[in-house]
Amino acid sequence: MLVTFDDGLRTHADVAAPILEKYGFCGWFMVPADFVSTPAREQHQWARDHHIRFSTEGLAGPRIALDENDLRALISRGHVVGCHTSTHRRLSAGLDAATLAEEIPGARIELEDLLGADVGVFTWVGGEEESYSAEAARVIRETGFEFAFMTNSAPIVASTDPMKLQRSNIEADFPIELTRLVLSGFYDWLYRAKRERVDRLTSPAPDSV
Numbered sequence: 001m002l003v004t005f006d007d008g009l010r011t012h013a014d015v016a017a018p019i020l021e022k023y024g025f026c027g028w029f030m031v032p033a034d035f036v037s038t039p040a041r042e043q044h045q046w047a048r049d050h051h052i053r054f055s056t057e058g059l060a061g062p063r064i065a066l067d068e069n070d071l072r073a074l075i076s077r078g079h080v081v082g083c084h085t086s087t088h089r090r091l092s093a094g095l096d097a098a099t100l101a102e103e104i105p106g107a108r109i110e111l112e113d114l115l116g117a118d119v120g121v122f123t124w125v126g127g128e129e130e131s132y133s134a135e136a137a138r139v140i141r142e143t144g145f146e147f148a149f150m151t152n153s154a155p156i157v158a159s160t161d162p163m164k165l166q167r168s169n170i171e172a173d174f175p176i177e178l179t180r181l182v183l184s185g186f187y188d189w190l191y192r193a194k195r196e197r198v199d200r201l202t203s204p205a206p207d208s209v
Ligand SMILES: [Zn+2]
Pocket: 006, 007, 084, 088, 125, 126
């Protein structure tokens, strides 16, 4: 099982990573590049403006995003840092080429410069059906990521396309009963039709393979 955390929150290093380590899990942390580089005193507003939910519980000071030291420490302890666009933007149809370049290869370069390490993982933002598009899927493939995560609830098996690794979404405030239901397989069935539509939308065109 892979355990992934989206949005680059400081609590992922302070709270989640030690728990993962206690139980022997590797964490996969998906980071919007611009959030990390936003000055600490501006991060609350940045998060609100870019649809990131956060908690300040237990945090000293205004910083709510992971910083360079957190990210380097996570990697050194065996966790994975992935790219979650630059500005936490949903990559819906109709975005122009410059925006896609900023949000996909641009975000990767920004994170790699910060970390001094290769960033081979990308994660789509949002998860609603309209947050996927054929154009963005093409740019993600062309950027050369090794893996890309979506959120359409399905197990990862040997034949899974590494650019379409599905996840089941669990929010921090879900009661344990709902968490169990999400992980029971019921949501895999519930999302099947959407998953198939997104799969067709984001597959390479037959003549471009
Ligand atoms: Zn996100």
